[in-house]
Amino acid sequence: MIIPDEAERSYAPGMRFKVQQRVLVAGKERRPVTPLFSQVAEEFSLQPEILHAIAAYESGYNPWALNIEGRSVYPKTREEALKIIEKNRGRSFDVGLMQVNSYWIDKFGLSVKDALEPEENLRLGAWILRYCLDRYGYNWKAVGAYHTGSPKNLPERSRAYAVEVMNRYRDLLAESGNGK
Template identity: 80%
Template sequence: MARFIVSLYLIICGTLLFGMIIPFEGEREFSPSMRQQVQQRVRVSGEERKPVTPLFKQVAEEFSLQPEILYAIADHESGYNPWALNIEGHSIYPKTREEALSIIEKNRRKSFDVGLMQVNSYWIGKFDLSVKEALEPEENLRLGAWILRYCLDKYGNNWKAIGAYHTGSPRNLPERSRAYAVKVMKKYQQLLDKADGNKK
């Protein structure tokens, strides 16, 4: 009996340890606590935000990123247009927030990307955010930074993480994922070189 209890204890401890070291993928990644954490991060009140200019610097610091990578993605995704949309592969550039929201409302059952960082409706739904919140430039940038941080933590500091920002996983459309990463990384390197040149 004692052997059975010891064996059972070792199996339970081993299972718990395995789960801590190698987390299971899938819906577990989007637990209620994680969803709440992202919502709070996105909905930080104005008084709690540091008055750092530009905003890209502040958000980059929050997520341990270089501002240049956020600039590179925003440049590639939307050309810094805060109301830019993509509805199932078709880019649209509304002139106002209201026009953008109206277009989204008409296409709400389709897959769409919104704002500076072209955040996909998948992420908006996962974190139970409204499209209006996700479209706001500051919230959009913060949510895009969170997605990028998530991809970097999951896939490492390489092209796969950058590609995953666009396709969800480097295994989804691998050629498209790599091509996206190459374009963003090229812009990122140009911005880094420019920043280094300004320091000299």
């Protein structure tokens, strides 16, 4: 496990296979595994809707999605994703559901292989978001910092990212009834 977790994780290990083997529905839209998002959100004192908003925006729930220095790549398998990452070592890249940046992977001495595991990627993304919220406050600057590392880095890009995620988040809150 990348991020230490509580002993009481009754369904997460069983969800790993379901997360990795995404079900494609009509129109090839990916379906998230809602209990896993809810569990991880609870672990990090977040609303599941914010994790869904980030995963939907960042990867479209594609667990193998990559971004290599601004170029999106959608491998069909985990193995293919790992080969692409290895080929592009030394470059900045984002991986997985939450598009975790190589900065975080390197900073904490994590393995790319582990960071690409969908459950761990979701947990790592939640940890990064929690870190940004704790550091910058419970506001949209923190959400922008998830994307750029700091609200001061690329402020226009950070703000645009926060607006996109905020719009998805509000829609999801309204759908779930939590936004009343």
